[in-house]
Amino acid sequence: MKHRIEALRKIMQENRLDGLFVTKQENWQYLSGFTGTNAILLFTLSDNYFITDFRYLEQAQQETEGFHIIKPRTVVEEALADQITSLGLNRVGFEGDNLTYSQYAGYKEKIPGVELISLFQAVEKIRQIKDEQEIEDLRKAASITDQAFDYILDFIRPGVRESEIALEIEYYMKKQGAQKSAFDIIVASGPRAALPHGVATDKELAAGELVILDFGAVFAGYHADMTRTVVLGKPDADQQKVYDIVLTAQKLALEAVKPDVKCSQVDLVARDFITVNGYGANFGHGLGHSVGLEIHEKPAFAPRDDTVVRQGMAMTVEPGIYLSNWGGVRIEDLVLVTGSGCEILSRSPRELIIL
Numbered sequence: 001m002k003h004r005i006e007a008l009r010k011i012m013q014e015n016r017l018d019g020l021f022v023t024k025q026e027n028w029q030y031l032s033g034f035t036g037t038n039a040i041l042l043f044t045l046s047d048n049y050f051i052t053d054f055r056y057l058e059q060a061q062q063e064t065e066g067f068h069i070i071k072p073r074t075v076v077e078e079a080l081a082d083q084i085t086s087l088g089l090n091r092v093g094f095e096g097d098n099l100t101y102s103q104y105a106g107y108k109e110k111i112p113g114v115e116l117i118s119l120f121q122a123v124e125k126i127r128q129i130k131d132e133q134e135i136e137d138l139r140k141a142a143s144i145t146d147q148a149f150d151y152i153l154d155f156i157r158p159g160v161r162e163s164e165i166a167l168e169i170e171y172y173m174k175k176q177g178a179q180k181s182a183f184d185i186i187v188a189s190g191p192r193a194a195l196p197h198g199v200a201t202d203k204e205l206a207a208g209e210l211v212i213l214d215f216g217a218v219f220a221g222y223h224a225d226m227t228r229t230v231v232l233g234k235p236d237a238d239q240q241k242v243y244d245i246v247l248t249a250q251k252l253a254l255e256a257v258k259p260d261v262k263c264s265q266v267d268l269v270a271r272d273f274i275t276v277n278g279y280g281a282n283f284g285h286g287l288g289h290s291v292g293l294e295i296h297e298k299p300a301f302a303p304r305d306d307t308v309v310r311q312g313m314a315m316t317v318e319p320g321i322y323l324s325n326w327g328g329v330r331i332e333d334l335v336l337v338t339g340s341g342c343e344i345l346s347r348s349p350r351e352l353i354i355l
């Protein structure tokens with residue numbers, strides 16, 4: 001955690017702050033290791049303060065290191081205001097994209113003499129580059145996800161409900177050590193596969209259908225994200241054709257991921273290939289997104305994201321083609337950007353699986 005806090009202090013110095021408080025859950029988890037649900041971190045240029053309520057005092061002592069733990073007399077917001085006052089801080093940063101307007105107004109009232117400076121994505125920018133521990137946790141999350149895919153294949157057949165498949169995947173991932181499912185599991189079969197985010201329903205699978213399965217395990221707070229599309233029975237010519245286009249688009253994009261290219265360029269590689277093959281209008285979402293403590297992080301492989309790709313970013317590559325009343329195909333892998341390209345963390349086979 002030390003190097004993470006050092007990076008934060010650099011941001012404080014760049015913004016000439018003598019204090020900074022962190023209110024977003026994933027961000028305080030990242031900076032302190034605390035896994036509870038209520039906390040505020042306060043940093044000065046020399047000290048770290050941890051404020052939580054009675055329920056979490058003992059847990060905070062066990063999970064965090066290097067913080068002065070403050071027990072509030074009333075609520076954490078009051079304790080933060082008191083601490084800022086007693087430390088005599090003048091220019092204090094806060095997470096402008098996390099604090100609500102009411103909370104901000106509350107602080108303005110409690111600490112009127114303090115200049116409050118809104119920061120945008122301050123901790124998130126540090127989180128873009130994953131460190132060794134984070135990579136290890138992402139690997140584990142991806143591996144549990146792979147195991148679940150391998151396991152669920154035997155379960156997928158005509159007559160089974162999408163919701164039963166989703167439940168089985170979730171149960172299996174938890175048995176393998178996952179904390180939880182990374183998001184509501186998508187099982188979209190037949191015409192429902194045309195919905196990019198078709199969360200599992202009670203629809204029964206039928207012979208001949210394409211089935212999109214999109215899911216991931218969470219391990220130690222870190223999210224995996226993988227999509228595979230399978231077919232129930234021998235694919236017809238259109239199903240095979242669309243599948244092959246998506247698979248090639250993904251392969252080309254995976255080859256394009258490397259440090260120093262723009263995220264938008266990687267998106268364009270897949271988008272161009274799909275467009276040239278006649279399905280540009282049917283690929284309506286970005287190619288991928290970063291993952292970590294949150295399932296969707298920045299930057300994204302998207303047409304308008306010109307962020308430069310850097311070593312240590314963890315991102316998905318997930319082209320798809322969706323056709324109303326027909327279905328769809330998406331293939332998604334989680335990759336780690338290396339010094340010269342990327343390593344694919346999800347290992348499940350990418351060829352069309354016929355069940």
Ligand SMILES: [Mn+2]
Nearest residue numbers: 225316318332
């Ligand atoms: Mn995804």
